[in-house]
Amino acid sequence: MKRQIAVLIGLALAASAALAPGSSSVDVGIKEFKFAPAALEVRPGTRVTWTNHDEETHTITSATGAFGSRGLGNDETFAQTFTRPGAYEYFCALHPQMRATVIVK
Amino acid sequence: MDRLDRRGFLQCMAWTGSALVWTSAGGVLSSRMIRAAEAADTAPGGFSFVQISDTHLGFKGQANGDAAATLQQLLDRVNALRPAPAFVLHTGDQTHGQKPGAFDALAEMLKSVKTERVFYVPGEHDVFLDGGTEYLARYGKGTVGARGWQSFDYRGTHFVGLVNVLKYKGEGMGALGQDQIEWLEKDLAPLAASTPIVIFAHVPLWAVYPQWGWVTEDAERALTNVKRFGSVTVLNGHIHQVMTKVEGNVRFHTAMSTAFPQPAPGAAPSPGPMKIPETDARRMIGVTEVTLVRRAEPLAIVDSTLG
Numbered sequence: 171m172k173r174q175i176a177v178l179i180g181l182a183l184a185a186s187a188a189l190a191p192g193s194s195s196v197d198v199g200i201k202e203f204k205f206a207p208a209a210l211e212v213r214p215g216t217r218v219t220w221t222n223h224d225e226e227t228h229t230i231t232s233a234t235g236a237f238g239s240r241g242l243g244n245d246e247t248f249a250q251t252f253t254r255p256g257a258y259e260y261f262c263a264l265h266p267q268m269r270a271t272v273i274v275k
Numbered sequence: 276m277d278r279l280d281r282r283g284f285l286q287c288m289a290w291t292g293s294a295l296v297w298t299s300a301g302g303v304l305s306s307r308m309i310r311a312a313e314a315a316d317t318a319p320g321g322f323s324f325v326q327i328s329d330t331h332l333g334f335k336g337q338a339n340g341d342a343a344a345t346l347q348q349l350l351d352r353v354n355a356l357r358p359a360p361a362f363v364l365h366t367g368d369q370t371h372g373q374k375p376g377a378f379d380a381l382a383e384m385l386k387s388v389k390t391e392r393v394f395y396v397p398g399e400h401d402v403f404l405d406g407g408t409e410y411l412a413r414y415g416k417g418t419v420g421a422r423g424w425q426s427f428d429y430r431g432t433h434f435v436g437l438v439n440v441l442k443y444k445g446e447g448m449g450a451l452g453q454d455q456i457e458w459l460e461k462d463l464a465p466l467a468a469s470t471p472i473v474i475f476a477h478v479p480l481w482a483v484y485p486q487w488g489w490v491t492e493d494a495e496r497a498l499t500n501v502k503r504f505g506s507v508t509v510l511n512g513h514i515h516q517v518m519t520k521v522e523g524n525v526r527f528h529t530a531m532s533t534a535f536p537q538p539a540p541g542a543a544p545s546p547g548p549m550k551i552p553e554t555d556a557r558r559m560i561g562v563t564e565v566t567l568v569r570r571a572e573p574l575a576i577v578d579s580t581l582g
Contacts, residue, residue, distance in 0.1 A: 225548045243372070266488070267488055
């Protein structure tokens, strides 16, 4: 019985750890001049990784200057960890009609 | 059909660069694409110049494995022109995404061009990372307020180089801005209406396809200043294909890229680089050559392709 409880506690810890700040990661793709998903909802502490699947260079550039990548070539990535709640709008500095948002809550 | 591996495919897709040769004989420009060792047919007293655009040094992909190699092919053709072009206009996107070393690489390559001078305007790829700091440090000298725009006269023709990529945000359109438009008005004011005008800038100064950002939002306002002139030619790059449009006294013309073609407006889901077989590629790249002949008629610009 004690052992079962220990296992349960262990599972509970693992489960809470998976949701804890800084422990999860999400991918965003860039394809055909679009961010997908364009509206991404994550919890605080989530690390978001963008991968450019286009041949053309793109950037991940925060509308407020809070974060930003250099030009990403094909298959190159950029990652940013979001710690504080809020709506983070970003765009591609080379193709500013490409717009998307990360919502942290 | 023989199997073609990726390497073989890339080899047979080897780009030939593209540029426009503009020839002037006293007032009217005409253009044609460069062909190998072709003589520029300039009338006495005329001159020719070459427009190259969108060299995108640093680009590497299926659409072009070596943007420097295709540019060099083009430069060899430019150097075969007789007489040599008076000068060269580079209408922007020298680099691909400001790749480190790309500005230096282009400057080095252009040293071999047999011409008096190269004039530049920036493309968004040249300025997006640092707001134009590096570009202007290299090419701002001698321009208005070291901000990149300028004008000069050559044998009776007035040339204006404009910057429309430094406010490249919001809707993804080019923009000139109030300061530049006011400067343009003053710059053109003393000129006689018979002066041929050539304006060059990176993003088209007409609405080619706003959905892809192929437009300059305040171009129409700027171009009200050229309405009184008899001969106005507007040269742009950015869209990696030739498009022309005549609107009253103004002839608009876009140049191809020396690096890779882009799809026709709306012809693809996005304006990304086109991967095409060489047989088609040769119809999509080329050089425009312009002749300036002083006549009363509007400008005649003729494009031809390499294929």
